[in-house]
Amino acid sequence: MIIDYHIHLERDTHFEKCPYTIENIEAYLEVAEKRGIHEIGITEHCNRFAEFFPLMKELADGEGAYPETSEWLRNICTETLEEYITYLSKMKELGYPIKIGIEVEYIVGREEELKKILEPYPWDYILGSVHFLGNWSIDFSKDIGWPERDIDSTYREYINTLKNAAESEIFDVLAHIDLIKKFGYRLKADLSGLWLDCLDSIASEDLAIEVSTAGLRKAVKEIYPSKELLLGCKERNIPITFASDAHDASEVGLDIGEAINMAGECGYTEICTFQGRKKDLREISLL
Numbered sequence: 001m002i003i004d005y006h007i008h009l010e011r012d013t014h015f016e017k018c019p020y021t022i023e024n025i026e027a028y029l030e031v032a033e034k035r036g037i038h039e040i041g042i043t044e045h046c047n048r049f050a051e052f053f054p055l056m057k058e059l060a061d062g063e064g065a066y067p068e069t070s071e072w073l074r075n076i077c078t079e080t081l082e083e084y085i086t087y088l089s090k091m092k093e094l095g096y097p098i099k100i101g102i103e104v105e106y107i108v109g110r111e112e113e114l115k116k117i118l119e120p121y122p123w124d125y126i127l128g129s130v131h132f133l134g135n136w137s138i139d140f141s142k143d144i145g146w147p148e149r150d151i152d153s154t155y156r157e158y159i160n161t162l163k164n165a166a167e168s169e170i171f172d173v174l175a176h177i178d179l180i181k182k183f184g185y186r187l188k189a190d191l192s193g194l195w196l197d198c199l200d201s202i203a204s205e206d207l208a209i210e211v212s213t214a215g216l217r218k219a220v221k222e223i224y225p226s227k228e229l230l231l232g233c234k235e236r237n238i239p240i241t242f243a244s245d246a247h248d249a250s251e252v253g254l255d256i257g258e259a260i261n262m263a264g265e266c267g268y269t270e271i272c273t274f275q276g277r278k279k280d281l282r283e284i285s286l287l
């Protein structure tokens with residue numbers, strides 16, 4: 001079985017309202033089928049939804065926030081979880097091979113609020129991401145925040161935050177675990193000990209991670225995570241999903257062959273599917 005468990009129906013602008021239509025899901029599934037993918041997971045960003053606005057507003061207006069991200073964050077919480085869930089549940093009922101997911105920002109100190117917002121809904125899985133350190137978005141632009149920061153200490157802070165996310169008991173899967181490399185800013189220090197410590201937490205919390213092809217489309221031009229990290233995951237029996245992080249139907253399953261190859265090279269023979277937040281390991285197979 002082949003899956004793509006990280007898909008956005010929104011457009012890259014983040015301002016367009018999501019088209020909650022059968023045609024839209026069918027357009028995504030048509031591309032999935034062409035690329036040999038049997039099941040897709042829709043994981044809209046939490047910042048699309050009004051329920052998260054109080055938390056997003058803090059990221060937008062808090063100390064150290066940049067005007068560019070503030071402007072963006074203030075304008076995106078335009079939908080409700082209720083309409084999103086109603087739509088995806090209906091598509092599932094109609095028999096489309098989709099899963100109900102969401103990509104949630106890990107916000108230090110706001111774990112209980114995040115859990116409370118997510119609690120009422122029938123998720124198949126909750127994807128956790130670290131896009132922010134404090135009120136700074138690490139992946140918004142290579143020119144915002146990066147030039148004035150020390151790269152090694154930024155990586156250190158990122159890895160520690162990811163470890164906290166792993167231990168937060170909010171998530172089922174961690175997304176793009178080395179997103180910090182996105183713009184190609186590279187470490188000088190050896191932080192492998194810190195990374196392995198973080199992987200230990202991911203394993204002991206029983207989380208899965210995704211093998212994401214999105215990094216191939218970014219300046220770093222690499223899969224998330226690196227092969228070295230994925231080998232560390234395999235050693236700890238951390239399950240994996242496959243992910244494109246598509247922001248358009250044309251990107252569903254993009255470069256999935258490279259993710260499959262890397263998983264195989266690291267010794268993985270199974271991928272992790274979810275139903276109602278329960279894992280089910282399935283053989284990686286094109287059939």
Ligand SMILES: [Zn+2]
Pocket residue numbers: 103129131175176
């Ligand atoms: Zn993300």
Ligand SMILES: [Zn+2]
Pocket residue numbers: 006008103245
């Ligand atoms: Zn995403």
